Amino acid sequence: MAFYSAYFDESTGNDSPILVVAGFLSNDAFWGGFEREWHEILSGFNLSSFHAEHFALRKGEFRGMEEATRQALLGRLLDIISRRAQFGFASVVHVREFEEVFAGALRSEIGSPYNLCCLTCAVQIGEWAKANYQIEPIGYFFDSGHKNAREVFDTLIAQKNDPTLTEYRIGPITFESDTVLVPLQAADLAAYEIWKWLDEHFTAKKRHGRYPLQEIIKVPWKIREFDREILLELRDVQRGLPVNKRAPIRHAIQALRSGRTDP
Numbered sequence: 573m574a575f576y577s578a579y580f581d582e583s584t585g586n587d588s589p590i591l592v593v594a595g596f597l598s599n600d601a602f603w604g605g606f607e608r609e610w611h612e613i614l615s616g617f618n619l620s621s622f623h624a625e626h627f628a629l630r631k632g633e634f635r636g637m638e639e640a641t642r643q644a645l646l647g648r649l650l651d652i653i654s655r656r657a658q659f660g661f662a663s664v665v666h667v668r669e670f671e672e673v674f675a676g677a678l679r680s681e682i683g684s685p686y687n688l689c690c691l692t693c694a695v696q697i698g699e700w701a702k703a704n705y706q707i708e709p710i711g712y713f714f715d716s717g718h719k720n721a722r723e724v725f726d727t728l729i730a731q732k733n734d735p736t737l738t739e740y741r742i743g744p745i746t747f748e749s750d751t752v753l754v755p756l757q758a759a760d761l762a763a764y765e766i767w768k769w770l771d772e773h774f775t776a777k778k779r780h781g782r783y784p785l786q787e788i789i790k791v792p793w794k795i796r797e798f799d800r801e802i803l804l805e806l807r808d809v810q811r812g813l814p815v816n817k818r819a820p821i822r823h824a825i826q827a828l829r830s831g832r833t834d835p
Contacts, residue, residue, distance in 0.1 A: 574599035577711040578661070578697055581750065581759040582686060582718060583624075583767035592767040593689035594662035595759035596653070596791070597697055597710075606656035607754045613648050617641070621750065622649060622757045624764035650787040653758050659700070660793040662766055663692035669800040673807050681810055683723055690714065690724045692796050694731060698740030700794075709743025715756050716747040762788050766795070 580595030598606070614622060619633050626632045627642070634642070665685040674682050682688060694712065701710060712728060714721065725745055732742040750756035765785040798806070808814070 574601070575708050575711075576600070576701075576706065577603055577713060577755075578693075579713045579753065579755040579759045580661075580690065580693055581715045581756055581763045582689065583760070583763035584667070585767070585771065588767070588771050589666060589668055590767065590770050591665050591667050591685045591689060592662060592763050592770065593686065593693055594660065594763040594766050594795075595693065596657035596755065596762065597659040597661060597700070598657055602656045602658060603755055606652060606758070609652050609656070610649070610754050610757070613645070613652070617645050619645075621754075622761070623750070624761040628764070628768075646784060649758075649761070650784060653761070653788060654790050657758065657791050660762060660788070660791045660795075661693045661696045662762070662793065662795040663689040663696075664766070664770060664795065664797040665689055666797075666799050666803070669803055670798065673800065673803040678807060678810055682806070683727065684720045686718060686720045687723050687727055688798065691727055691731070692798075694728055694740075694742065696794050696796065698731075698737065698742065701741045702739040706741050709741050711744045711746070712742070713746045713748065713753050713756065715750050715760070717749070721747045 576597055576599050578595055578597040580593055582591060582593045584591040610622075614620065621633075623632070627634050627646070630637065637645075665688055667685055670685050670688075683691075697710060700706075714724065718724075725747065728742060728745045731737055731740070732745070746753075748756070750760060761784065765782065765788055768782070769785055
């Protein structure tokens, strides 16, 4: 039986209406090849690491990089993701609606939007593990830079220790820098591209996904979106009220697959 690990990072922006947590699940043999190839490519471009926002804004090591070089680098990194990442998982929270729906005491029960996103990704992987009769525990790795990292750790430990969730196979939970855990750099790229598309979509720019995102979603994805209607359902559950399903689970990535690609 293969051992699997999942790597996640988040992306949002100042005053952005959404927060995204996204990442990839692969068996450890795939991750081993991923790290070797990723390091080789970065070394060939004289880079120490890859950070999607810095790349997009031409900051840090990417300052002054010629466009042809940028495209060559990005293309090679995306190729690694398409070959080495077996599954993608993401969760999206509409932050303003979250703050309105979960005001007061309810907020302490549900936690932060980041906590909700991370927990949702873990649940999605848990359902995958259950459906595929996964026996070995699945390792979870998150970027350590988020202010709510401890909250997420405590939440996932509670899930791990819940006897009703043993089939979810939650294994070690680790928070570390993406310079140490290289697959987190791929998660960062996925989270940034999904956030960028959705953020522009909700501000009526109506783009269908840039080239990097179109390549990333060639991996099988599951994404859960918490808009106002879904958040209201979640609030009713927290209150112990009967839930009248207001809206279907949203798989926003599906909207991209037949769309055009923006450069």
